[in-house]
Amino acid sequence: MLNNQHTNAAAIKFLSTRNRRRSAFTLVEVLVALGIMMLLLVIILVPVNMGLDMFHIGKARAEVTQANQLVINQLASELKQAVYVFPNEEMPGITSKAPYTANDGKPYFDPTIPVVADREVSNTARIDFLLPATNNGSITTPLQPTSYLVTYYARRLKEDLTQPYDAFSNPVVLWRAQYPYSYNNTNPTTVANLGSTRYSSVSPGWLAQRSGEPNLVNFCNQPITASHTALMPNDMALVASSAALSTPFYQPDSSFTCDDSNNDGKIDRVTMSLLMAKYDSIGAQSRSQPIRLTRTVELPNVK
Secondary structure (H helix, E strand, O other): OHHHHHHHHHHHHHHHHHHHHHOOOOHHHHHHHHHHHHHHHHHHHHHHHHHHHHHHHHHHHHHHHHHHHHHHHHHHHHHOOOOEEEOOOOOOOOOOOOOHHHHOOOOEEOOOOOOOOOOEEOOOOEEEEEOEOEEOOEEOOOOOEOOEEEEEEEEEOOOOOOOOOEOOOEOEEEEEEEEEOOOOOOOOOOOOOOOHHHHOOOOOHHHEOHHHOOOHHHHOOOOOOOEEEEOOOOOEEEOOOHHHHOOOOOOOOOEEEEEOOOOOOOOOEEEEEEEEEEEOOOOOOOEEEEEEEEEEEEOOOOO
16 A cells, blocks of 8 residues: 555656656747747738838928929919010020020020130029019009019028038028029119110129029028028928039929020010939938929910
8 A cells, every 4th residue: 555655646746747847848839929020020020010011101202392382383473473484594585695696505604614614504404583563562563573682592501612512511402592683783674674785794793603503592692672582391302313413504304494485586475394302411412202294384464
């Protein structure tokens, strides 16, 4: 009887010890479990990450589209009121006549280039026009231009054009400038002079493409009608291709295309094409979801 009890106790002790040993996982079992867990995490997190990416892409596209649309709407609203639009590139039938013949058919020139060199330039990323004169908020009749000029133009964000281009801290953005047509402001009532004297090499005024890019802020500090404003949010800019950035003009992949639809020697149609993007905070060349919007505006006051 005692022997049987001893034998049973020994068996129970053996089974208990065996069960305790089996309660621990081997290294292989741990690695297999970890592998399965990692696989499950990947299966779960990849769709979640893709969903977040799609959300951020959609949000960025919506923000860029909205900002671009606001700029396009403002431009279209003002252009529809314009009574005169200046050509921004060589145009047969328009710049082939005076006063543009004084500048070899080009609308602008770079005063930083010596007079003996080819200093005539065009700039399709810029548009200059005259709005109609008003009296107590109403447009006067017959139509006549105001004594100040409105210009939309592309330029780097920093006023100092010696500062290098940077996709985030110093990108190319769109500016709106409003300033007296007469650069010395001696006669603020003078309307746009279409004579050849505006190509004076001494005082180029608004025709200047300083350092390859116009910088009109210096002309916007005199009368109350003058202003100079960047039209884009801080984290957005005009997309400029690497090919364009290799030139001194830093001209973006955006343009204002002027047209004389009835061949009367006056620009009466402008097609705007703006390629805008939201830049990341890394400061690299990467851009997030560039959006191009294009609109053609008929100019009833010119027709």
